[in-house]
Every structure is written in structure tokens, then in C-alpha cells.
Amino acid sequence: MNLKRILFVLVISISFHSLSAQSDGYWDKERATKKEIVVSARERIVIKTDDLPVGTTEVVYRITLLDENQQLANSLVSLLKSIPDPTGISQGSAGAVFLLSKISGDDKCNYAIFSNEVWASEYKKTGKKQNACLEQEEAISKDAKRLSIDKSLCLLPNSNAMWFGFESKNWIMNQKIILEVVPWVNHRLSSGWTLENRKLILSQCKSSELAKKIINPDDFCVCVLNKLQKEYKFQEFQKLLDIEKSKVFKEYGTSCFNETGASKTFYSDLSNQATDLIKQAKYGQAIDKITIIVTNGKANSKDFNALGYAYIMTKQYGKAIKFLKEGETLDSAELLIQMNLAHAYLLNKDFKKAKQLHKKFQFQNVTDTLSWTQKVKLDFGTFKKAGLPSGDFDRVLRLLED
Numbered sequence: 001m002n003l004k005r006i007l008f009v010l011v012i013s014i015s016f017h018s019l020s021a022q023s024d025g026y027w028d029k030e031r032a033t034k035k036e037i038v039v040s041a042r043e044r045i046v047i048k049t050d051d052l053p054v055g056t057t058e059v060v061y062r063i064t065l066l067d068e069n070q071q072l073a074n075s076l077v078s079l080l081k082s083i084p085d086p087t088g089i090s091q092g093s094a095g096a097v098f099l100l101s102k103i104s105g106d107d108k109c110n111y112a113i114f115s116n117e118v119w120a121s122e123y124k125k126t127g128k129k130q131n132a133c134l135e136q137e138e139a140i141s142k143d144a145k146r147l148s149i150d151k152s153l154c155l156l157p158n159s160n161a162m163w164f165g166f167e168s169k170n171w172i173m174n175q176k177i178i179l180e181v182v183p184w185v186n187h188r189l190s191s192g193w194t195l196e197n198r199k200l201i202l203s204q205c206k207s208s209e210l211a212k213k214i215i216n217p218d219d220f221c222v223c224v225l226n227k228l229q230k231e232y233k234f235q236e237f238q239k240l241l242d243i244e245k246s247k248v249f250k251e252y253g254t255s256c257f258n259e260t261g262a263s264k265t266f267y268s269d270l271s272n273q274a275t276d277l278i279k280q281a282k283y284g285q286a287i288d289k290i291t292i293i294v295t296n297g298k299a300n301s302k303d304f305n306a307l308g309y310a311y312i313m314t315k316q317y318g319k320a321i322k323f324l325k326e327g328e329t330l331d332s333a334e335l336l337i338q339m340n341l342a343h344a345y346l347l348n349k350d351f352k353k354a355k356q357l358h359k360k361f362q363f364q365n366v367t368d369t370l371s372w373t374q375k376v377k378l379d380f381g382t383f384k385k386a387g388l389p390s391g392d393f394d395r396v397l398r399l400l401e402d
Contacts, residue, residue, distance in 0.1 A: 025086075025186040028053050029077045033181040039109065039168040041175075044127060046120045047164045049181045052155075054235065055190030056183040058086040059155065059162070062144040064178040065107045076144075076180035086146060086184045107175045108139035110167045113154050120163035127167065139169045157194055192234030201225050210253045214262045215269060223256035224249065267298040274306055281386075283310040294323070301331035308340050313386055317348035335366040339375060343383075346392055354392075355399060362400050373400045 033049040052059070062076045112132035114120040119131035129135050133154040136143060149155040154162055168175045205211055205221035214220055228237060228248070240248070257263045270289045277286035290307040293299045299307075304327025311320035324341040331337065338357055346354035358376070366375045380393045 024188075025055075025057070025184055025190075027077070027080050027086075028056075028183045028185045029080075031183065032077055033179065034076070035179045037166065037177045037179060039166055039175045039177060041170050041172055042168055044124050044165060044167045046114075046124045047166070047179055048117070048120075049162045049164070051160045052162075052183050053185050053190065054160075054192045054233075055185045055187070056155065057149045057186045057189060058146060058184035059181055060086065060144070060146045060184070061164075061179070061181040063111060063140070063142065063164075064180075065109060065141045066176045066178060067106065076182055080182055086148070106141065107173075108141050108169045109175060109177065110139050110169065111136050111143075112165045114163040114165065115154055115156050115159055117163060120165055123165045129165075132165075157196060190233075191229065193229050194234075197234045198225060198229075201228060205249070205253075208249060208253065210257065214266055217262070219260045220253075220256050220262045223260050224252045227252045227256070263298070267293050267296070271303055271306075274303075274310075278306060278310060278313075281313075283313045286310045287314070301327045301334050301337060303327075304330065305334065305337045305340060308337070308344065312340060312344055312347065312383075312388075315347075315388065317344050320344040321348065335361055335364060335372065339366060339372065339379070343379060346396065347383075347388060351392055351395070354396065358396060358399055376400065 031050060031053050035047055037045060037047055039045050060076065060080065112123060112129045113134040114123065114131065115133050122128060122131070133152060134145075134147070147154050149157070162181070164179055166177055202221050202225055205224050206217055211217040211221060237245070237248075257266075270293055274286040274289040277283070277289065287307065287310045290299065290303050290310070293303050294307065304323050308320045308324035308327065311317070311323065321341065321344045324337055324344060327334070327337045328341065338361055342354045342357035345351075345357070358372075361372050363372070365371050376396065380390070380397070383393075384390050
């Protein structure tokens, strides 16, 4: 491979790396800190950075001590324009030298960085540095470093600033210090959806009334969280009024209830609960369960049949007929619905309609092993024990014997 080709490949690689880095984030030059500080002889001073933007994962800082009337040759912000990727700053001596001031004075100072104001204030009063997240013990006239959130305690997830403490080593004259701090903002994290904030929303979701009805609400709540992240930055969502948040949760919850399959599981579970309640002769509770399914338009023919039967057992024959007819429209071949409909007509004093159904299906099986007549006899026995009016039971049985 000739030299020109090697140089071409190298240029392409560097360009691709820079573009890739820029797509991950950006130097937030608008919210960079640049402060000129005058420290009195033998004094300590604490400087708080400007608020770091949400999503800050790296910072580069530069400290420069200047003699009187000296000026910086290049600002830190202008230098960083040539280094789009923050990791490039720590790769070799060139990047480090590049960030250092091209001019500095003879004065020197010690400095320490703190992650909260309390520890910084203690340092200013006492000079104690045990709580510092970074300490520069050797006096310097200039320094520059990169700090990342995954390697330094100076950048904490819930903190939006850093505190720089300086101690002058000039026992006679004031010192002039230039502090520059530029944050690197990750595009994805700038939305504010940190791990802790996502956990907060998931916890709120799981405590909602809808989530409590779902046996395993994890997938449901993750779906709600994903919709929130697409639509809002975390800070934007937190600024909504409580009534607005409730509306958003309800809308996304309704959508995710169906999308994740939670709806199918929920209504299936309600149906099974109603079946068990009917077996326990707890018909009123069974009616409440199935009514939820019906009201939300999720009932199938078996649900309507169970609801009709529960209404029969509670002597609400008109309601039983109504819902059994709805079940019939879903599955006219389901003979258990036809039989319960015949029972409801009979108990509602409409022998003619009951007779029509009995004559129509008397020679068929309602299950693979149970005939229509056998099922009628079993049901009549249950009805008698429950105290339902049995005056026409014998007429039906004689009809079936013909």
C-alpha cells in the first residue's frame, strides 16, 4: 500500500471517528464556565461552576495563573472545536499540551475539586481536603484535565455543578486565576431519562390502579415508560400539573394495556375468577367480574353464558335472557347458551319459547359425553336446591320423553 493510500485511509478513519463522536453528543459551549478570579495573598477561595446541563457525562477544565496584564492566547472553547470526541483529550501528550494555556505567569496555587457545596465551604474555612473528589497537592501555574462520570466522583448523577477550591501560594501579592470548564453533553442522556428517573416512573406506574389489576405489570410499565421518553424530556414531564400527568398516564396506559397483551391476560384472569366464584355459588361476585369484561367489550360467548347463568341463579331472569341472547349472536352453535336461554324463558314464565328450544335440541349433546336431556335433569336438580320456582320442571321433562 503506497503512502498516499495510507494517508487517505487515515484521514477517512479520523473523519468517521469525529462524526461518530459528534452524533453521540456535543461540547456545550453556551453553558461553559469561564471565570477570572483574583485570590488574595495566602487566602483560599471557592468557585462554583455554572450549572452543568442535563446529560453531562464529561467535562474538560483548564486552570491558568496569569501575571498582571497577561491574556490567554486561546480560550478553552475554541481549542475544543478541534477535538470533537472528549476521549481524544486523554489520548497521548498532544491533546494534553493542546489544552494547556500558551501563556502563564510565575505564580502557583494548589486546588481541589468538590462535588457539593457543604464540603467546599468546609475547605474554605479550614483548608481540609479529605472530602475532595480531586486534589492537586503540588502547586501549579497551569493545569488541564478531563473528568468523566464513570471514572470520577466529581461528576455525580444528581449534582449539576462542581466547586473548585483554590489556595494561593503567593504570600505577598494577589493572584489572577482563569478557570474554564466545558461540559460534554450526551444526546441521549440530555433528555433527562437517567437510570434513577426511569426507575421513578416505573415505580409510579406500578402503583397505578390499572397496573395493580395486572398479574405481572413489568412489560406494561416499560411500554408506558417508552412512550413517555419518546414524547417528553424528563424535566418537561415533571413540570406538568398532576392532572396533566394523570391524563398522560391514562392515555399511554390504555394503549399499552392492549399493545403488551396485558388486556388479554387481565380479562382471561377475570373470566377464570368468575368461573371459580360460580362453582362456589358466589353469584353476585361472579356477576361483578364478568360485568367488567362485558363493559369493556372483551366478553366472548362463554363469558355471556356464565353471566346469564349467574343471573338465573340470582332470579334475575330478564337480565339473564338479555345477556344470553348477546352470547347467542357470538356463537349460535353453543348449546350451553341455548340451554340456559331455555331455562331463563321457563323461569320467566315463557313456557312457549322454552319449549321451542327444548324440542329443537333435545336429541343433541351439549358436550361430547352429556346429552341435552341429561343436562336438563342436572340443572333442574341444582335449581331446586337453590330454591328457584320449579312448577314447570315436570312439564319440560315429560316433553323431553316424547
